[in-house]
Amino acid sequence: MKISFPQLKEEAILQGFPIIGIVKPRYFTDLKDQLTEYIEEGYTFAFNKKDLEEKCNPFLTMKNCKTIIVLGLPYYKNHINSENNSLKEASFNGKLARAAWGEDYHRVFHRKMKNLGAALEKMNNRITYQSYVDTGPLVDRYLASKANLGFYGYNNLFYHPQYGSFVFYGYMLMDQEILPEEKETENSPRLLCENCKECIKKCPGKAIERPYRLNPSRCVSGILQKKGILTEEEKLVISDGIYGCDVCQDVCPYNKGIEVSEEPAFDPSHPLVFPDLVQLLNLSNKEFKNIYGNNASSWRGSRVLKRNALIVLGNLMDPSAIPHILPYTKDSREDLQDAAQWALGKIEKHMEE
Ligand code: B12
Ligand code: SF4
Ligand code: SF4
Secondary structure (H helix, E strand, C coil), X not given: CCEEHHHHHHHHHHCXXXXXXXXXXXXXXXXHHHHHHHHHHCCCCCCCHHHHHHHHCHHHCCCCCCEEEEEEEECCCCCCCCCCHHHCCCCCECEECHHHCCCCHHHHHHHHHHHHXXXXXXXXXXXXXXXXXXXXXXXXXXXXXXXXXXXXXXXXXXXXXXXXXXXXXXXXXXXXXXXXXXXXXXXXXXXXXXXXXXXXXHCCCCCEEECCEECCCCCXXXXXXXXXXXXXXXXXXXXXXXXXXXXXXXXXXHHCCCCCCCCHHHCCCHHHHCCEHHHHHCCCHHHHHHHHCCCHHHHHCHHHHHHHHHHHHHHHCCHHHHHHHHHHHHCCCHHHHHHHHHHHHHHHHHHHC
């Protein structure tokens, strides 16, 4: 039995995906042009020719793919404001971006896509499908735009008309057609960015170099995930960030009054929204796994977050943090040692002023 789009939509909503669309698989020629331009201009992380072909050709991932189901999971929660200092419970707090406030969205997505797949298999037991979010072979936002789910902002984010930019996207490749097919429009509507440009003006890293063009190496979100020793400029620009950056979304007028996510898994876990830096620095690997393991911020490992915590302590410039920094000034890991020495130097300089 062929599954219809209304049946698919009903099931997706039942599994907790309020945003759903479909895309007919084909060689995405326009994506190839866009990606080639991005690569030539140096606007994206390097990927090789094989990756490029994979991104543009869904049949390299699933030979007999007939439908790409695109799913969106909103994550905006309004009951915590990241600027609300009264929620900072520790002596020294950092900050996590909204994308890491609740359970790791990769887990949430895969759980739900598994349930959706099982429900579709019940309707048609010949279905084969493959599910991806974030780390898959295709380009998540490109698929969302081809499924006609929203529009791009100057800040490079993809906006849903009701849920704004605070939406994660994932997709399922399937070897069966969905009937009837939704009409795809090539020209998505746009935000009224021309008269605004707030994200460009307020971006701390000056990463949005021109409309729709993000320089990932200047983006605070990218810097916080980088391994190794950060440059002076990078250390200063991360401010109190431990993982992720929300500035270009928080300042966007389109995100005011958007619908709140009903997904309970994304309810913020208070202490982790503003991580306790001293606690973070003292966690063993096992303790780190217990506290951060279920959170999207942990995927780069504890070392990167500890390095960021040391830098944030430097940026906070509070002398009472010195005893917590000192043990790391002799750490055998050079990125941690560098961050600790930098933080110490910054606080000492501040004390002399
Ligand atoms: C690498 C990566 C990053 C890097 C680089 C991002 C970048 N823009 O280059 C870093 C670490 C900096 C990053 C940061 C963030 N990321 Co990120 N990231 C990714 C990842 C894994 C790959 C993106 C990529 O390089 N793709 C290749 C490039 C070329 O594709 P693209 O960026 O999507 O752009 C394409 C289209 O969007 C299109 N396009 C863009 N603008 C416009 C405008 C017009 C008019 C047109 C026609 C087309 C167009 O052009 C590109 C080719 O088609 C994706 C998941 C995925 N697999 O797609 C998540 C993803 C893009 N990230 C996501 C999120 C949530 C974030 C952060 C908000 C996290 C945070 N709070 O810190 C920030 C936002 C930064 C920003 N302003 O964009 C979400 C975005 C959801 C959304 N609603 O847009 C994604 C889709 C993850 C997911 N599965 O939900 N990210
Ligand atoms: S996530 Fe932060 S640093 Fe990156 S583009 Fe947006 S505002 Fe700029
Ligand atoms: S802040 Fe303004 S320019 Fe930037 S995406 Fe939002 S509406 Fe567009």
